Amino acid sequence: MTASPSPSTAGPTLALVGATGRFAEAIASALALRDDPWGEIRLYAPGVTCRTLTVRGREQPVETLREDSFDGVDVALFNLSSEVTGEWASRAVAAGAVVIDASSTHRLDEDVPLVVPGINSELVSHRPRGIVALPGPLTWGLIDAAHVLHQGWELQHLVVTGLIAAVSQSDRGVARLREELYTVAAEPTIGQHPGDVRAAVSDLPVASPFPAPLALNVIPWVGEATDDGFTTAERAVDHEVRKILDLAATVPVVVTLVQVPVVMAHSMALHARCARPVSPDKVRQAYVAAPSLVYLDERTGEVPTPVDSVGIDPRFVGRIRQPKGAGHHIDMFVSADTIRRGATAMLTVAEMISAERGRGAPAVSRG
Template sequence: MSKEYTVAILGATGAVGNCMIQQLEQSSIPVKELHLLASARSAGKTLTFRGQEVEVEETTPDSFEGVDLVLSSAGGSTSKKFLPEAVKRGAVCVDNTSAYRMDPDVPLVVPEVNPEALDNHHGIIANPNCSTIQMVVALEPIRQAFGLKQVIVSTYQAASGAGQSALNEFYQQAQDYLAGKKMTAEILPTKGDKRHYPLAFNLLPQIDVLEDSGYSHEEWKMIHETKKIMVGDMDAAEPKVTATCVRVPVGISHGESVYFEVEDQSATADQIKELLQNAPGVVLQDDLANQVYPQPLTAEGKRDVFVGRVRPDYENKGAFNMWIVADNLLKGAAWNAVQNAECLVERGLI
């Protein structure tokens, strides 16, 4: 009989935590027992897993006794506090926060791109940032075939990327605006920052905090995570990456406009489309005659990364533009985490 696993979801009541429960339900991981962990405030609530009610428990170090696998999405400080306790008790943790992503001892993994990095884990595996994941899934087959010199990305990121409370705030703003009422903002653009602005019918060119470099932390993450995932070094000279991250009035699914330059200047848009058509985790939606291209409303609820509008920059050889959309809560977070866990099981690393 194959091994069965005791799984804990840390941050089970959040937007991503909820999706983690669903994704785990649909996964190939044999779950013996599931613990749903959250803060004291959420303890006692019940959630459903495979038709059975599971009570949410307050997280303590002892919550991880006997746990084989932890899926964590309760914020960086919670991960820092509890994941070492989980590891100490023998669990392997897939962490969806930014707490450990840049730790050289922690693999940062997108299974379609660098599953072999899992082999060197020390108990914690980091799930990359949502906007990074969908971009590297689309770019990696191109990098493998033609080399990748430069990436210039502009993001169109959904409210749910800032959490369930931000999503609720956004929908309330939209209701208020349409009713002719004044919109209020207490969370977006970034929880805990000094000023807050409405997102509904607006654009906010700030995701996460703004740093002295002039970049937002989200932009910093896209630059350095892409390098770490693709070539194993967060400061690698190539591929060059620059990013502008913008929150847009969409509930779920991020869009990305990506300009990229490849080493092999003989590469064509048709070759790139063929690569994408056969790439794992990618669905090519690129049929201009029938106006087929990726959209958030059609990507929502799906695990795939949708790519379209692939075309050459006619003025720069080896340069192309494309448009990428994926569900930020699934491939950008919960599904990538569960997929990492499936890989750990398949590779006998747990």
């Protein structure tokens, strides 16, 4: 077994399962910036792999995931597709590991906590199945801002318009956007006539995961169709926000997701109606005080943008305003690198579990 060097070989064993791609790289990058409680760190991926990942300053091989991979593992970080997560997570728990799952597999299971550190961290210790779920990348973009509003003024209605970057379709989406941008940039008149953008990008070698051209365009469709007119991605954000904030069933969460020609980082326009009167100044103060948010004051010309959010841990929030005469309503805009946010949250949860197990708590809490 190949292990990365550690200043403390007596520490707990951490496994990153699905140690390839942008999310795994974000986890490795975040590890380098944190206190290191780990002994051995193992890297796994399904199937034969010849890849490496730099962990603790050393290039470490990613090993093939096997049935015995979880022997001696204390905490397993899962970054696999939902199609295979259930099977491998069950094996990890059976071997004695606590699973922290970034996939959609367990997010809405009643007996699996859906955790955002700093919002409902106490749920980490209540995991009857030995699994802790994390929300999806789109929910990471708005949950901190929504939590501050709910905590201070109690949400009664939340309307979300998400401006979703091409990375939502993984490397394939990013590659397709770049190919389209290169193509349309060569002709200064493209985008001024019916059908010209579609025609220009119709024969590109990179297959498109989008239902329409993304360059010079926006697409009000992210996810798959549902019976009620929303998409699966929109419904997922609705359900995850509702579960994390413990919103009453009577509180509407209305989500519209729009694919935009941005490479990384998602943005969200939020409109909230609150149970108690709310003022822009009070909301600004609350966001300044929130450790997970950085407030940008539009009155000084600063506004959140996705290109300024890439690679940054905090979420940027600004454009805080209120419709005239609507004292229970508030509007704002948020931009966030949600890959980075999810990676740091996953490590935070792992460190909480490590500390808990260090105090002698059982691997699977029955509380």
